[in-house]
Amino acid sequence: MNMKSYLWVFILSLITCTGFVSAQSQIKISATVGSLTLLPCDCRNLSKAQSSSESPHVQWRTNSETVFERQGEKLYQAEGYEGRVDVPEDQLLKGNCSLVLKDVRAEDAGVYESFLVVKRSKRDLAPKHVFLHRVELSVDAPETPNNESSDSGSKSRSHTGVIIAVFVIVAVVLVLLSLGLWKFKARTYFANEAQGRYSSPQSD
Known part of the structure; x- marks a missing residue:
């Protein structure tokens, strides 16, 4: 070597x-x-x-x-x-x-x-x-971004807001329909009363 x-x-x-x-x-x-x-x-x-x-x-x-x-x-x-x-x-x-x-x-x-x-x-x-x-x-494991949790929270809140808005709209429509129906009945009632009051009695 x-x-x-x-x-x-x-x-x-x-x-x-x-x-x-x-x-x-x-x-x-x-x-x-x-x-x-x-x-x-x-x-x-x-x-x-x-x-x-x-x-x-x-x-x-x-x-x-x-x-x-x-x-x-x-x-x-x-x-x-x-x-x-x-x-x-x-x-x-x-x-x-x-x-x-x-x-x-x-x-x-x-x-x-x-x-x-x-x-x-x-x-x-x-x-x-x-x-x-x-x-x-x-x-x-990968961390779950905070924005995902906030997005899910905002989505749930937006869904709740939509449901409340729909409920309010339906309630308002029902109230308006009720008022319209009540006015219509009142006008019909008063029209009938006026017609009966001012119509001349029929002679024998």
């Missing part, structure tokens, strides 16, 4: 130790259903150990599956996460491996872990997964 190989093993050992220490800390993120959130990750220091000609290979996992993976233009999105997760390539080249999660769902809640996938040497076929960050995501 030459000096370069020893140096590479030493660098990987430092990375592994750093990952072990980082594993003790956990970032907590809260998001609302339907929103967009960012699971933070920084791999600037670790990605320098790779060849400058290679694009960083980042992977995000949950306890049950690999959610996202990117190396250059090649990417993988797990079932149920299609079109909702991404680590933009331009950001990854800068050492920012934060996971963008769109249209957050209740089932997205859980612990997410990010890894940098590196090759230990040309002879090794299996790459090494170096731990980066652990993020705990909690998902809250």
